Amino acid sequence: MVTKKEAAEAVRAAKARLGLTWAQLAEAVGRPVAWTTSALLGQQPMSAAEADAAVALLDLGDDVRQALLLQPTRGALEGAVPTDPTIYRFYEVLQVYGPTLKELIHEEFGDGIMSAINFRFGVERVPDPAGDRVVVTLDGKFLPYQW
The missing domain is CATH 3.30.1160.10 (Cyanate lyase, C-terminal domain)
Structure with a gap:
């Protein structure tokens, strides 16, 4: 099984490889674009149907699907003051x-x-x-x- 962070990296790579937008992913998942982006970056748990739709469009495996279903540890910033x-x-x-x-x-x-x-x-x-x-x-x- 992959972690939510690894799943997010796989999502971003697949999104770029396939030329998809976050809006297209949100439409496939059936949720608002901001929520979908947050979920696919590991900050929200997805339902089975939402994860199925996302991994199908992104052509990703069951390991990513399983990670998308997990409860997240929220807060994606690793340092006290962000540098990006x-x-x-x-x-x-x-x-x-x-x-x-x-x-x-x-x-x-x-x-x-x-x-x-x-x-x-x-x-x-x-x-x-x-x-x-x-x-x-x-x-x-x-x-x-x-x-």
Whole structure:
């Protein structure tokens, strides 16, 4: 059996070899593109039907299928501060705007947090005369602290 990390590497290699997009994989799996990408990179467990659809399209074996069914150990970053420039920018956004986000969430909702468990997100390209914009939507359920 392969690990979820090894399965993710196999998925990425097959995706590149076959010229597939994450959107095509999501359509085959029947789930949103963000969730499907996360699952195929090892951060969500897939159902048997979802894993079957993914490995069939990617022409991968049962070892990868089995790994896709496993519960993940969530959190894919191996170091404290990410070094990949794209991922680091999100870290930087939270370093700069995290306190502001916290204040605005508390002012609007009260004492609590935004769930990363009951959570959806999306990535969108928006044309702009000054250069295309990346719009990232984070959509988490508010969970009040209960003392």
